[in-house]
Amino acid sequence: MRQPKQQRAVETRDGILRAAAEVFDEMGYAGAGINRILERAGATAGSLYFHFQSKEGLAHAVMDQQADTILPLLRSEGLQRLIDITIVWSRQLQTNVLLRAGVRLTTEQSTLGMGEAAGPYVAWAKVMEECLVEARERGELQAGVDPAQVAEQVVETCTGMQLFSAAAVGRADLPQRVRRMWQILLPGIAVPATVVRMDLDPNRLEEAGLV
């Protein structure tokens, strides 16, 4: 059983993480001051450094949360699971500040030299590759389609569509862009029976009460 003291520590950590996400989302990494984060969280500098060591540690914790905001929501398998990851991601980016901050920091860090800059891209590609390996085992992919290569390309396209959509319409059309991506990609990677069976509706998880 979790002790009250541990419980409080978890709540403090979560509060700081969420406040940091809000400030990173609004101002980016360079603009986000530690004092502003502490003020927003109602926390002390001591507790921030106890849980996260540094502003960079805090940024990495925010970035590492990306998959956790999406994967627990999913019940599908194989190629539909990969599609669902991208659908939930596009919906969550509109409402979930922790995910949005994680994505912003991931984009920024290539230029900030924060070390291990490719980490979040590689982590997403790994998660997606697993779905595609499963899809291959289920006979959903065309012969010769390489799960690792397709996974990296999906990460790239999602990264770019997020920036394009944010610049053009504040991310309002992101779910439609995800659907478009699959409409263009599927005929080249999936067998015909799978292409027609995949559900690309941006609302499919909402209807299942998942987002």
Next chain:
Amino acid sequence: MRQPKQQRAVETRDGILRAAAEVFDEMGYAGAGINRILERAGATAGSLYFHFQSKEGLAHAVMDQQADTILPLLRSEGLQRLIDITIVWSRQLQTNVLLRAGVRLTTEQSTLGMGEAAGPYVAWAKVMEECLVEARERGELQAGVDPAQVAEQVVETCTGMQLFSAAAVGRADLPQRVRRMWQILLPGIAVPATVVRMDLDPNRLEEAGLV
């Protein structure tokens, strides 16, 4: 005939633009000081403001140069022309500071609120759409493939692959990622005879003496 005075003005403008590109490429928009740009260019503040009005104007001039560093190099048509744009882009990003700064500013500006933030994405999508319309007229595309939709997706994938590649390996594998993109996309959008005819070799324009 161009007058010597006009000639000098053009050289001054080009010198400032190039110096600005170097500083934007190194430090990003927020970090790039006007004084550092002037020092690098050996120019006066007066001439900078005469040609570009403001730091934002300078940034837009750098971003607007992107297509000009690529399109004049191409002689191909239709789908091969679109492929060549992405090949030359991936090669030029490794060596051409003006293009690299334009791409960095394009990525940054979504978050900087520099107005018309989607401009460069939309401009690239337009150029690519024209190639795809031509490809359709030449019978290279499968029925039902929408040039505007595919064009936006190519822009998104290139935007994301540039960030992924920069974070992972300092852009060293960008030409291979471009080739991968077409290997995955072509079977779903082009007719079989065109798929096998397209040349995806990253060195094909180098061999023709174009880059």
